[in-house]
Amino acid sequence: MISQIFSLAFLAQTIRITVPYSLASLGGVYSERGGVVNIALEGIILNGAFCATVGTYYTGSPWFGLLCGIAGGLLVAAIHAVISIHVKADQIISGIALNLFAVGITKFVLQILFQSSSNSPRIAGLPYIKLAFLKDQPDVEHLLGNPLVLLTVLIVIASHFIIFKTRFGLRLRSVGENPEAADTVGISVTLYRYYGVLISGVLAGLAGAWLAFDQHSFTDGMSAGRGYIALAAMIVGKWNPLGAAAACLLFGFAESLQIQLQGGSLPTQFIQMIPYLATIIVLAGFIGKSAAPGADGIPYEKEK
Amino acid sequence: MKKVISAVLSVLVLTSSTLLFESCGKSQPSAPPNSEVGLVFDVGGRGDKSFNDQAYRGLVMAKDSLGIKYQYIEPGGGSDRESALRQLASQKSIGIVFGVGFIFTDDINQVAKAFPNKKFACIDYTYDSTKAVPKNVIPIEFRENEGSFLVGAIAGMMTKTNIVGFIGGMESPLIRKFQVGYQAGVKYVNPKCKVLVAYAGVTGDAFKNPAKGKELALAQYSRGADIIYHAAGVTGLGVFDAAREMKKYAIGVDMDQWNEAPGYVLTSMVKKGDVAVYDIIKEWKEGKFNGGKPRVFGLKDNGVDFVYDKENKPLIPEKVYKKVQQLRQEIIERKIEVPNE
Numbered sequence: 001m002i003s004q005i006f007s008l009a010f011l012a013q014t015i016r017i018t019v020p021y022s023l024a025s026l027g028g029v030y031s032e033r034g035g036v037v038n039i040a041l042e043g044i045i046l047n048g049a050f051c052a053t054v055g056t057y058y059t060g061s062p063w064f065g066l067l068c069g070i071a072g073g074l075l076v077a078a079i080h081a082v083i084s085i086h087v088k089a090d091q092i093i094s095g096i097a098l099n100l101f102a103v104g105i106t107k108f109v110l111q112i113l114f115q116s117s118s119n120s121p122r123i124a125g126l127p128y129i130k131l132a133f134l135k136d137q138p139d140v141e142h143l144l145g146n147p148l149v150l151l152t153v154l155i156v157i158a159s160h161f162i163i164f165k166t167r168f169g170l171r172l173r174s175v176g177e178n179p180e181a182a183d184t185v186g187i188s189v190t191l192y193r194y195y196g197v198l199i200s201g202v203l204a205g206l207a208g209a210w211l212a213f214d215q216h217s218f219t220d221g222m223s224a225g226r227g228y229i230a231l232a233a234m235i236v237g238k239w240n241p242l243g244a245a246a247a248c249l250l251f252g253f254a255e256s257l258q259i260q261l262q263g264g265s266l267p268t269q270f271i272q273m274i275p276y277l278a279t280i281i282v283l284a285g286f287i288g289k290s291a292a293p294g295a296d297g298i299p300y301e302k303e304k
Numbered sequence: 305m306k307k308v309i310s311a312v313l314s315v316l317v318l319t320s321s322t323l324l325f326e327s328c329g330k331s332q333p334s335a336p337p338n339s340e341v342g343l344v345f346d347v348g349g350r351g352d353k354s355f356n357d358q359a360y361r362g363l364v365m366a367k368d369s370l371g372i373k374y375q376y377i378e379p380g381g382g383s384d385r386e387s388a389l390r391q392l393a394s395q396k397s398i399g400i401v402f403g404v405g406f407i408f409t410d411d412i413n414q415v416a417k418a419f420p421n422k423k424f425a426c427i428d429y430t431y432d433s434t435k436a437v438p439k440n441v442i443p444i445e446f447r448e449n450e451g452s453f454l455v456g457a458i459a460g461m462m463t464k465t466n467i468v469g470f471i472g473g474m475e476s477p478l479i480r481k482f483q484v485g486y487q488a489g490v491k492y493v494n495p496k497c498k499v500l501v502a503y504a505g506v507t508g509d510a511f512k513n514p515a516k517g518k519e520l521a522l523a524q525y526s527r528g529a530d531i532i533y534h535a536a537g538v539t540g541l542g543v544f545d546a547a548r549e550m551k552k553y554a555i556g557v558d559m560d561q562w563n564e565a566p567g568y569v570l571t572s573m574v575k576k577g578d579v580a581v582y583d584i585i586k587e588w589k590e591g592k593f594n595g596g597k598p599r600v601f602g603l604k605d606n607g608v609d610f611v612y613d614k615e616n617k618p619l620i621p622e623k624v625y626k627k628v629q630q631l632r633q634e635i636i637e638r639k640i641e642v643p644n645e
Binding site for chain 1: 519551
């Protein structure tokens with residue numbers, strides 16, 4: 001039983017579930033380190049998935065689709081950035097509005113393009129690197145050979161480096177922690193906050209593209225709450241790229257466990273609780289205090 | 305400036321909620337009262353390549369051969385269902401309103417009481433013999449367990465690993481009917497065969513999460529299953545994707561789902577929602593609406609069936625097909641009792 005559960009297929013499944021969580025969660029880290037709360041992640045993922053699907057469908061090239069996914073994510077993030085940085089509106093409300101808007105607009109355009117309000121036709125997936133030793137397990141082969149998986153790992157490590165070891169990271173953190181001080185030394189708070197939010201758009205857009213390629217189509221509402229889980233992972237990971245990625249891995253593991261345990265002797269309803277139980281236990285027991293960046297969610301008003 | 309922004313935001317929210325809640329075919333003021341049909345789709349909406357599309361086909365059939373006009377609503381979220389029913393029932397021109405999906409059971413009872421002069425029908429209504437059904441409601445039931453029994457028998461005879469799978473959407477009495485029928489069919493022809501069972505969730509959203517469906521299917525395939533039957537709406541599209549990837553078989557539901565993964569769809573258990581919708585519209589139009597008790601569509605009434613056509617014929621051996629036809633006859637003659645819970 002145990003060996004059946006903790007197999008290569010299980011590992012692959014955990015990674016597959018973790019990839020979109022991590023990308024979106026890292027996006028959240030960039031945005032909030034710069035001081036902008038980004039609830040719009042959910043809508044960014046959805047729009048990213050939609051644009052990736054449409055781009056791939058009309059050109060036949062998943063690589064072009066991937067770019068479209070990023071562009072779709074950027075677009076939603078840019079709206080969020082303008083609303084919350086430029087005109088200093090409430091960031092939570094902007095995020096919620098954009099999430100609702102993404103659900104409506106994707107469904108609307110889906111209907112216009114494909115005469116269906118629920119799913120698109122099939123699209124090609126990203127090409128994968130063939131791994132001869134995994135020929136018997138195509139699901140594992142498709143995953144480990146997937147360029148986006150490798151890219152995600154690289155992005156996680158690079159993000160840690162960028163945020164904590166570079167001048168850009170220092171400035172981004174400073175505008176999120178204490179924008180007045182940053183402003184005094186001549187750092188443009190507005191500019192760096194834009195950077196943070198736009199990077200989150202790219203990353204969460206990638207997460208959406210991953211979902212679309214994994215499914216080979218777009219389905220209405222396919223982000224299915226992943227943006228919110230990514231935000232939770234960001235908080236559990238204390239706004240650190242490595243921490244957030246680890247939290248995503250934990251969530252992915254719990255969800256995969258829930259899938260593998262089904263069909264055993266435990267009642268389904270109990271098994272369905274596992275991911276949420278894991279979250280609560282981790283939040284309550286092991287994390288300790290998790291404090292947001294000092295100026296997170298507060299628009300910056302320059303003193304006159 | 306702030307005011308401008310909040311105005312823009314409210315417009316954003318408003319437009320998106322209207323997009324979620326679009327109604328098609330505005331009724332002309334000239335339409336005579338009680339002449340049109342209204343229909344509210346379930347989660348998944350039109351284009352789900354499943355029972356919402358089936359119901360829609362019933363509407364189109366009624367329009368083509370009975371000259372009926374119709375209006376429909378695709379609700380966006382769960383709470384919109386009842387208001388969508390009300391919106392249609394309150395229009396003078398509409399005489400009968402359909403709800404597609406068991407999730408409408410309570411909503412339709414409520415709305416039917418509020419509009420005693422209108423007629424209602426609900427596909428997959430959860431019928432409870434201890435509770436009275438309003439006189440203006442027809443609960444439509446299918447014997448999914450009988451159709452599932454037959455596809456289960458096909459799976460049981462064709463599995464090479466002696467392990468087959470079942471993936472349900474929302475865990476509920478309705479979907480369990482598919483499950484137990486399938487299990488009974490598998491065991492009837494192959495008592496040694498193991499059936500892996502998984503559900504995508506415990507809420508209505510479990511019918512629209514294809515990524516979850518794919519993961520559940522991959523998990524079952526990797527544990528040795530070589531045929532998986534799904535009853536999971538849009539979530540099931542993920543099962544087909546997994547079948548393609550693993551080069552294993554899947555069995556479709558509600559409609560012929562061959563096109564989702566040609567070559568990998570062994571067969572589909574079809575539920576003739578279109579027949580049910582059409583029949584009831586016809587009876588209603590002829591003034592023979594007979595509410596208050598369930599209308600059951602089983603193998604005998606041709607309300608459920610499995611697909612065997614030129615496409616999937618090469619996949620199913622002649623011997624298996626003959627055996628299944630024999631089982632069908634025995635179920636119709638009640639020589640086999642198919643369990644339903």
